[in-house]
Amino acid sequence: MKEQLHELKEQVILKIKESNTVKDLNDVRVAYLGKKGPITDLLKGMGKLPAEERPKMGALVNEIRESVTEILEERKETLEQQAIQEQLENESIDVTLPGRPVELGNHHPLTRVVEEIEDFFISMGYEIAEGPEVEKDYYNFEALNLPKGHPARDMQDSFYITEDILLRTHTSPVQARTMEAKDGAAIKIICPGKVYRRDSDDATHSHQFTQIEGLVVGENIRMSDLKGTLDLLAKKLFGAEREIRLRPSFFPFTEPSVEMDISCFKCGGTGCNVCKKTGWIEILGAGMVHPNVLEMAGYNPEEVTGFAFGMGPERIAMLKYGVEDIRHFYTNDIRFISQFHRSEA
Amino acid sequence: MLVSTNWLSNYVDWNELSVEELAEKITRAGIEVDGIIDRSFGMDNIVIGYVNNCVKHPEADKLHICQVDVGGEISQIICGAPNIAEGQHVIVARPGAILPGGMKIKKAKLRGEESNGMICSLQELGIEGKLVPKAYAEGIYVLPNDVRAGDSALTHLGLYDRILEFDLTPNRSDALSMLGVAYEVGAILSKDIKLPEISYSASAEKAQSVLKLSVEATEDNPMYVAKVVKNVKVAESPQWLQNTLMSAGIRPHNNVVDITNYVLMEYGQPLHAFDYDRLETKEIVVRHAREGEKMVTLDQVERTLNDQQLVITNGKEPVALAGVMGGANSEVREGTTTVVIESAYFAPSSVRQTSKEVGLRSDASTRFEKGVDPNRVAEAAERAAQMMAELAGGEVLEGSVTFDELDKTPQRIILSPDYVNNRLGMKIAMDEMKTIMDRLQIPTDLINGQLVMDIPTRRQDLKIKEDMIEEIARLYGYDEIPKTLPIVESTPGGLTPYQAKRRIVRRYLEAAGLSQALTYSLASPKDAQAFALETAPVTKLLMPMSEERSILRQSIIPHLLDATTYNVARRNESIALYETGSVFLGIEEDGLPKEVEHVAAALTGKWVHHAWQGETKKVDFFVMKGIVEGLFEQLGLHERLQFTKATVDQMHPGRTATVWLDDQSVGIIGQVHPTVQKQRDLQETYVMEMNLQAIMQTAIEELLYEAVPRYPSISRDIALVVDRDTTAANLEKIIQQAGGKLLKKVQLFDLYEGKNVDEGTKSVAFSLTYFDPERTLTDEDVVKAHSKVLDALTVQANAQLRS
Numbered sequence A: 001m002k003e004q005l006h007e008l009k010e011q012v013i014l015k016i017k018e019s020n021t022v023k024d025l026n027d028v029r030v031a032y033l034g035k036k037g038p039i040t041d042l043l044k045g046m047g048k049l050p051a052e053e054r055p056k057m058g059a060l061v062n063e064i065r066e067s068v069t070e071i072l073e074e075r076k077e078t079l080e081q082q083a084i085q086e087q088l089e090n091e092s093i094d095v096t097l098p099g100r101p102v103e104l105g106n107h108h109p110l111t112r113v114v115e116e117i118e119d120f121f122i123s124m125g126y127e128i129a130e131g132p133e134v135e136k137d138y139y140n141f142e143a144l145n146l147p148k149g150h151p152a153r154d155m156q157d158s159f160y161i162t163e164d165i166l167l168r169t170h171t172s173p174v175q176a177r178t179m180e181a182k183d184g185a186a187i188k189i190i191c192p193g194k195v196y197r198r199d200s201d202d203a204t205h206s207h208q209f210t211q212i213e214g215l216v217v218g219e220n221i222r223m224s225d226l227k228g229t230l231d232l233l234a235k236k237l238f239g240a241e242r243e244i245r246l247r248p249s250f251f252p253f254t255e256p257s258v259e260m261d262i263s264c265f266k267c268g269g270t271g272c273n274v275c276k277k278t279g280w281i282e283i284l285g286a287g288m289v290h291p292n293v294l295e296m297a298g299y300n301p302e303e304v305t306g307f308a309f310g311m312g313p314e315r316i317a318m319l320k321y322g323v324e325d326i327r328h329f330y331t332n333d334i335r336f337i338s339q340f341h342r343s344e345a
Numbered sequence B: 001m002l003v004s005t006n007w008l009s010n011y012v013d014w015n016e017l018s019v020e021e022l023a024e025k026i027t028r029a030g031i032e033v034d035g036i037i038d039r040s041f042g043m044d045n046i047v048i049g050y051v052n053n054c055v056k057h058p059e060a061d062k063l064h065i066c067q068v069d070v071g072g073e074i075s076q077i078i079c080g081a082p083n084i085a086e087g088q089h090v091i092v093a094r095p096g097a098i099l100p101g102g103m104k105i106k107k108a109k110l111r112g113e114e115s116n117g118m119i120c121s122l123q124e125l126g127i128e129g130k131l132v133p134k135a136y137a138e139g140i141y142v143l144p145n146d147v148r149a150g151d152s153a154l155t156h157l158g159l160y161d162r163i164l165e166f167d168l169t170p171n172r173s174d175a176l177s178m179l180g181v182a183y184e185v186g187a188i189l190s191k192d193i194k195l196p197e198i199s200y201s202a203s204a205e206k207a208q209s210v211l212k213l214s215v216e217a218t219e220d221n222p223m224y225v226a227k228v229v230k231n232v233k234v235a236e237s238p239q240w241l242q243n244t245l246m247s248a249g250i251r252p253h254n255n256v257v258d259i260t261n262y263v264l265m266e267y268g269q270p271l272h273a274f275d276y277d278r279l280e281t282k283e284i285v286v287r288h289a290r291e292g293e294k295m296v297t298l299d300q301v302e303r304t305l306n307d308q309q310l311v312i313t314n315g316k317e318p319v320a321l322a323g324v325m326g327g328a329n330s331e332v333r334e335g336t337t338t339v340v341i342e343s344a345y346f347a348p349s350s351v352r353q354t355s356k357e358v359g360l361r362s363d364a365s366t367r368f369e370k371g372v373d374p375n376r377v378a379e380a381a382e383r384a385a386q387m388m389a390e391l392a393g394g395e396v397l398e399g400s401v402t403f404d405e406l407d408k409t410p411q412r413i414i415l416s417p418d419y420v421n422n423r424l425g426m427k428i429a430m431d432e433m434k435t436i437m438d439r440l441q442i443p444t445d446l447i448n449g450q451l452v453m454d455i456p457t458r459r460q461d462l463k464i465k466e467d468m469i470e471e472i473a474r475l476y477g478y479d480e481i482p483k484t485l486p487i488v489e490s491t492p493g494g495l496t497p498y499q500a501k502r503r504i505v506r507r508y509l510e511a512a513g514l515s516q517a518l519t520y521s522l523a524s525p526k527d528a529q530a531f532a533l534e535t536a537p538v539t540k541l542l543m544p545m546s547e548e549r550s551i552l553r554q555s556i557i558p559h560l561l562d563a564t565t566y567n568v569a570r571r572n573e574s575i576a577l578y579e580t581g582s583v584f585l586g587i588e589e590d591g592l593p594k595e596v597e598h599v600a601a602a603l604t605g606k607w608v609h610h611a612w613q614g615e616t617k618k619v620d621f622f623v624m625k626g627i628v629e630g631l632f633e634q635l636g637l638h639e640r641l642q643f644t645k646a647t648v649d650q651m652h653p654g655r656t657a658t659v660w661l662d663d664q665s666v667g668i669i670g671q672v673h674p675t676v677q678k679q680r681d682l683q684e685t686y687v688m689e690m691n692l693q694a695i696m697q698t699a700i701e702e703l704l705y706e707a708v709p710r711y712p713s714i715s716r717d718i719a720l721v722v723d724r725d726t727t728a729a730n731l732e733k734i735i736q737q738a739g740g741k742l743l744k745k746v747q748l749f750d751l752y753e754g755k756n757v758d759e760g761t762k763s764v765a766f767s768l769t770y771f772d773p774e775r776t777l778t779d780e781d782v783v784k785a786h787s788k789v790l791d792a793l794t795v796q797a798n799a800q801l802r803s
């Protein structure tokens, strides 16, 4: 019986080793350790043994059973591991295949420029003022020190609807309207918007374009305040290393009037094709609000002063992103618009 | 304005600077120097030659073989110019010379004959054809005989000169003259300037004895000065004068005309020269033209005049269109012996009007339009008389014939230094301000701590205190202005709720996959009202540049479709664009059109495109609808949104809906009509346009937290067969009404038409979620509510339940 048992053990171990799947292993377990298996049979046959041998044999059977079970479990563990391994191998993918695209749209490059400027001024306590694109001659010209008959307001240059109504040629009428509405109170505004001029569309002209203007009115507003403000703007838009310079210029609605140049962001001032070898790039026009303009809006120019500035987002975008043709902004070619997607922060 | 730096040296000594430094200083002080032109173009080996001998080329009709003395050496040169002749002094480009066009001069053989250089025209030296004297316009330039062969031709022609190109702002008309520029440069460099000295000996005969003047239109012509010069010999001007005019962009004609043009450029005072004998009447009358009166101007064009236009007449007929152009009948020409020099002040508005009406702008008219210096009118006439005496052998008659009612007093401006400093944010001392005025040669007194300035009439741009602040600041230097920030009663700043919502809408649409387009507001008559949400009168331009852009748009969709077609034609077949912007409807009470902000979108091609996993989806109505629904959700208006089937022109009749916000129609959504798609070269394309303004102005409830459910919900599905025309919205409404308080959510999850369903019907399945926030629902509760729903569907929608 003892030999029988050892023989059986060897046999089972061999079977276990031969099992290559968890299922085979289970079959072995059922066949040898199950109710109908030889070990059970042996246990059943113990009754035939002498009483004194029974405990010894019982212990042996149990010992064999336990050791077989142990080996079986070990084998099971190994086989399960193998199975998982196999599954993982089967599930392996080519991680270089393209991902499922998340289709994002993007905003127009001009919106990008306008919002950057808006946000900069909002952070300095400015409000955004808006107004109609179709304007009265009064707000577009007269209130801005451009009386009727002024050479700068040729019918040929503007889109008139009637003699007194036209598509605004700049966003300055929003300034005129705001000053009138504020009734003598201080002002800090930015006016972005579409404007229209009677120009033929070409690489540098567009009959419709955008402008963004700023206006500050209050007691003791000085030209140095204008300079400080524009200096910060230039650094925000074109980098902290930028320097600005002001040059005298002329606009009917400001006096003194200036044009602002920034040091060239491409060559740093040594001269290149972007700055036409001068080291400076003209960015915007500005000035101290003309006393006539203040007066027409109901301010006393002896007591209240102001500054105003205006720039073209198209020009800024063209400089910043190297766009060579203004018409790109209005063609809506997706191959163009989609390039202004990524964040610059 | 072209400023020859050589000519400028006559009036102000700038030569301690380089031309580049001078240009930079002028620019920084306020007159933008756009460019610097080197008139020598770096040329070399250009000499004066003398044609010793000139014979026809035996092998070529149009060529001549010339033996040219180029300074102690005879060179054979083949010349093709028609006006080449023996005995001429000519310009020779010797081998090694490089001409401005890039042509390199080399020894060459022309039809077998050696040629050692080229005899040049002025054009070949880089002078614009329109500036070349007419006599030499078609051939080589012939120099006078007082020159020496072998000398530099460039020196002789004054081409070692650099020209500053001024981009003048409209206020700085004072710099439209060399004297004006000299005052400016003198102020910038703190240098004195040298004015022309006028002296000549006049004849005993008085101008008044040979010419009568009467000015009838005194308002448009408050000052008129005429001088008479006898015994003039009309001829070519001396070379220096011709050179100077060409450097200023003016073509030389003859000495008399050239002198008037020279003085024009020097003083900024336009002059005119009449042939005294051709005036016939010994009289000048200035008046307005008679309506319909005709005259032939110098350019040989007959012009019909109106009664607003000012003319100079001989008492009978016009001899000049005042300030704009002379008449052909009194032009100075070869053989003219007595000249009348006219120097006048014509009212700017009059000249502007006339020059616009006749379509003529000249160096003269642009200066009159700006207003010439009243104090230079008489002096300029004297300057011209002096030059005619010197250069044309003329005899100037004593005095002048004058009409003068022109105010020539300087304007006085009084300014306190505080006023200046408070506006600049600087601390400039009064003495320094006075020094700046001295540099500008503006007579200034310091009285009671104020600057009292008498503004010379040459600076008509200086009218108010602020103008003087600019003068002080620009000469003190804008670089000296400190950088500060404005101190204003503090405002919070920021976007208005409306502006903030606009950004939310844009960011949402971009996150949803649409890119922002920006199209034109001006549309064609065909597109202006297409797809419009409402019918309103259009706003038309008075003078459109093209019909294509003649009317303000009432809908954004047509231009978005244009953009879509543009992209599709460039093989970008899947396009998703949106735009926010104004449309223009009717006319409001204030006369302006009603401007309403809209949002529109266009979709075509594939929406989902992930090909290798077999996942692609074309755009359809429900893609666009989902975008619109999401937009309303973003704005907190989702539950107030509804869609009803609609018929819209140019849209697919079965696939178009009106978008409702509460009971207000706020937009349209749907497929573009297949016929329109075809016309526009588009595949299936979906569009939407909504009144963004109305949507964004709709008030929403405050955002308040709702308790997270503590009890579970129970779901029940229903499958129904209903009539094909029964809408989902209708079924949902029935379910909602019947479901009562416990019904929390209804969701359509299946739709089927076709096999296994009777024709004219469809199968629809909904998932209903029941929930009570107060307790756990029992089966009984749900059965009760659910059976009400089933009953209602059976009765109200004639639905058959499917198990």
Ligand SMILES: [Zn+2]
Pocket (backbone or CB within 6 Å): A264, A265, A266, A267, A268, A269, A270, A271, A272, A273, A274, A275, A276, A277, A279, A280
């Ligand atoms: Zn550069």
